[in-house]
Amino acid sequence: MKKIYVLDTNVLLQEPMAIYSFHDNEIVIPAVVLEEVDSKKRYMDEIGRNARHVSRLLDGLRELGHLHQGVVLETGGVVRVELNHSSVTKLQQQFHEVTNDNRILAVALNLQEEENQSATPRPVILVTKDALMRVKADALGLTAEDYLSDRVVREFSHFYHGYEKLVVASDIIKTYYANRKLSLSVHFPKRGFYAHQFLILKDECNPSISAIGKVDGDAKHLEMLVTEDESIWGIKARNAQQRMAIELLLRDDIPLVTLTGKAGTGKTLLALAAGLLQIEDMQKYKKLLVARPIVPLGKDIGYLPGEKEEKLRPWMQPIYDNLEYLFNAKKPGDLEKILQGMGSIQVEALTYIRGRSIPEQFIIIDEAQNLTKHEVKTILTRVGEQSKIVLMGDPEQIDHPYLDESNNGLTYVVEMFKDQKMAGHIKLEKGERSILAQLAADLL
Secondary structure, eight states: OOOEEEEOHHHHHHOTTGGGGSTTSEEEEEHHHHHHHHHHTTOSSHHHHHHHHHHHHHHHHGGGSOTTTOEEOTTSOEEEEEOSSOOOTTTTTTOOSOOHHHHHHHHHHHHHHHHHTSSSOOOEEEEOSOHHHHHHHHHTTOEEEOOOTTOSSSSGGGOOOSEEEEEEOHHHHHHHHHHSEEEHHHHOTTOOOOTTOEEEEEESSOTTOEEEEEEOTTSSEEEOOOSOSSOBTTBOOOSHHHHHHHHHHHOTTOOEEEEEEOTTSSHHHHHHHHHHIIIIISOOSSEEEEEEOOTTTTOOOOSSSSSHHHHHHHHHHHHHHHHHHHHTOOSTTHHHHHHHHHOOEEEEESTTOTTOOBOSEEEEEOSGGGOOHHHHHHHHTTBOTTOEEEEEEOTTSOOOTTOOTTTSHHHHHHHHHTTOTTEEEEEEOSOOSOHHHHHHHHHO
C-alpha cells in the first residue's frame, strides 16, 4: 500500500535530495516548510547551502507540472506542496501556541483525518529529525519516523572498529610468528576482511598467548606490524589499540587515517606526536596543519577580540594543551616561542578551507564528528600530493543540531573507506588520560 510522507524542514536541510528516498509514495511538503527553507537560504554555512539546493531543486520540478497539484518523480513517487490542511484548530486544545512545528503537525493530522474518511485510506507518516516533534506526533495519534536514509550505518553498534579479535588454534599463531605473515584465504577461508584491518589472534588453548597483525592492502595476507614498538616524541602506546593507531599514523602507504574513541583515549596526542616525528625528525612532510571545526562550520569567527590567531585560541585550546605536553612547555609563553621558532606547525580553522590545495603536509582534523558529509568531502578533496590526513573524533559527542552518531561526516568516511587500500581506521577503546576521566566517559 502506498503511503503519504509529510516532511519536516530539518529533513530537507539535512538532505536536500530526500524527496527521492521514498520510492513510489507521495511526499507532502507543507507550505510553512518552504517559508522556513527560505529563511535559511542566506546563511553562509551548510544549512544555507542545503536551503539553496532545495530551492533550486523544487524550482526545477516546476517544469514538470504544478507543485500544488503534484509532480511525478523519476522514482515513481509524487511530490506535492500542501497549501490546504493547515488549520491548527484541532491542535490548539493540546498545543496552544501557533508555531511552525505545530503548523506542520496540523498538516499531517488533517491529512490523516481526510484519509481515514476515504474508501482506501493511506497511512500518513510525519518524517522529522526532531525527536520532540516525533513525541508530539505520537501524542496526537500520528505515526512519526526519523529520516534514516542519510545514515551510513543503521545501528551505531555495527560501526566498523578497525580491528577484530579471533580465537584460533595454537599452530596458526606459531605459523604466523615463523613466517611473519598468514594467508587469509588458507587459514580463514570463510571470513572476509578489510584492507588494513587489524586482527588480534588469541590461542584457544592458552589465552595468554596472542599476536597482533594487520591485513595488507589487498586483504589477502595478515602481516606483522612494521613500525617499532617504541616511543614517539615521548609517547608510548599503552594498549593494543594505541599500538594499531601508531602503525597507521606512521605508514607512508596509508594517506587517510581515521581515529575514533571517547574522551581521553589519546587520539589527539598520538596524532600530534606522529606528525611531529615525521615532520621534525624524519622530514617526510613540510608542515603540520592542525584544524578543528568551529561549530557550525562556515560561521564567521568574529565576536572575539584580537587578530585571527587570538580569535582561534579558545577553539584550539585542546590542541595547544597537547602541544604543551609534547614540548614540555611549563611556563606561560614557552609554547608560543617554540612554535614561532619552528614555523612548521600551523593551527587553523576549517572556515576558509574551500579552494585550497594542501600538498606535502601532515593534516590533523580534530572533532571531525561535527562535520557533515559535504563538509568532510570538501576537506578531503583539498588534500594534495604526498600529504597525509588524519580525521578523528568521538561520534557519540556531537554538537551539530542535525547530526548524530550514524550520519556525521566522520562515520561516513570510516564506512565508505573501510575497504580502500589508501585508508585505515581504528577505534580507541581504553581511556588513558586518568582513571577518573575513563570512569566519567563510561558512566556519564
